Amino acid sequence: MIGIQGIHHVALIVSDYDRSRRFYTETLGLAVIAETLRAERQSWKLDLAVPGGGRLELFSFPAPSARPSRPEACGLRHLALAVADVAEAKARLEAQGVMVEPIRRDALTGRDFTFFADPDGLPIELYATG
Template sequence: MLKGTHHIAIICSDYPRSKHFYTEVLGLSVLAENFREARDSYKLDLELPDGTQIELFSFPSSPPRPSFPEAQGLRHLAFVVDDIDQAVSKLVSHGVAVEPIRIDEYTGKRYTFFQDPDGLPLELCEEVTL
């Protein structure tokens, strides 16, 4: 039935700041950018190399996401990387705070967490191919 993930939708509080973060810091490609006047909202369609898309919305006066303590619902968004050390170095060079790299006790894979400009928890998972 399900074949994969098509897109993830994110609502941001500061559109220019989040657009910079997702395109310049994370390096996602812009597919389309539209201002929807009736909603006073931007919709930015972004794409990862595997074809998965992120829809970045900017709705005025949207409430902040409850993250601490963790609320029910989507916990975080995880991105696969080939080299976690290189990815962390790039994030840090852009001033992004990144948690220490950990090893998953069940899979043995390395991972870490960081946040987008609105505090949305994001994860990097290292995919090691043998």
């Protein structure tokens, strides 16, 4: 686990359910709350617990349309996860083969942050809590 400390409910539609399930549970270390096959929709729904009481939901649908995922694209900018130590979390992700950008410092808050991507290219930010 990389030390995520909190997030509120976020729902993501993924292109490859099994690949994303492995990434969010094994690479990021999130625990499964529930997993449901919604046969009438040809869709899986995976509820994941995020430390601090948050929840992340993964949905699969047949042939979901693509969405721009660059941090500056219109729409969802990125998913930010709180961690105590950005450098430590970065090192743990890199040890698992995840490409992570160099750590930067937020000019407004003075806190460290960095970005990496999930299997569908969704930008995920690690942001220092203190």
